């Protein structure tokens with residue numbers, strides 16, 4: 001049985017796993033993302049996961065963006081010590097293995113398509129609604145990455161050209177309406193109170209128990225998400241949308257108004273037919289997608305038989 005090494009890199013944790021061709025995880029480990037020497041922590045994690053196991057034949061990495069697939073470099077917003085960091089090359093040097101890289105939300109989408117809620121979809125959009133909003137497209141079973149790897153940045157689609165400026169440089173981005181921190185910010189500005197450290201989970205609980213401002217906040221965020229989804233569906237005929245991330249845990253207080261807004265905003269029959277689902281794999285989706293990226297990129301099958309390499 002051959003395996004690939006899957007790696008998921010985010011601002012809060014680093015995860016790695018040995019994954020076989022069916023998606024089964026042989027072994028895995030997770031560590032918090034340190035503030036400094038992130039690559040040192042990643043090196044220890046990789047060494048731990050591949051020690052004494054079957055040698056993997058390739059590596060797939062999902063990393064928080066922005067990134068540049070042309071150069072293999074990453075500059076994750078929440079990993080400030082990495083700017084234009086040559087991640088793909090450094091991991092290739094460390095492991096001696098063919099290495100492929102994509103965005104973490106692209107890997108989320110690919111993982112859900114492979115093992116989660118997107119299985120039979122010919123044209124799927126995966127959305128991660130969390131501190132920010134990321135996305136990835138899986139078309140005909142393959143990830144649509146774009147020339148520099150930035151396809152699927154649906155959180156920064158403008159849903160209101162006259163809206164507030166966004167840190168990305170645009171205006172009225174869906175993220176400024178529907179990300180966790182922006183939901184909380186709008187609720188607080190409109191009279192919701194929740195003690196000294198309010199968060200999205202508290203807002204979701206209050207919405208579920210009928211607090212009018214909390215409910216209105218999710219309605220507003222859901223409308224922005226629906227506007228983005230119908231636009232994406234109109235552009236590339238998405239048939240399925242899988243939504244994950246911490247904000248998706250709000251459940252019906254998010255998904256019910258989202259379905260209503262879809263009914264209102266979707267026009268053409270092919271847009272009205274879009275099916276929205278909640279993530280099945282949760283935090284494991286990006287790791288699964290990183291493994292699928294390695295399996296489907298051709299590097300795993302093209303790799304020479306595994307032998308000793310630098311990290312052993």
Ligand SMILES: [Zn+2]
Pocket residue numbers: 155156157166167168169170171173175
């Ligand atoms: Zn933006």
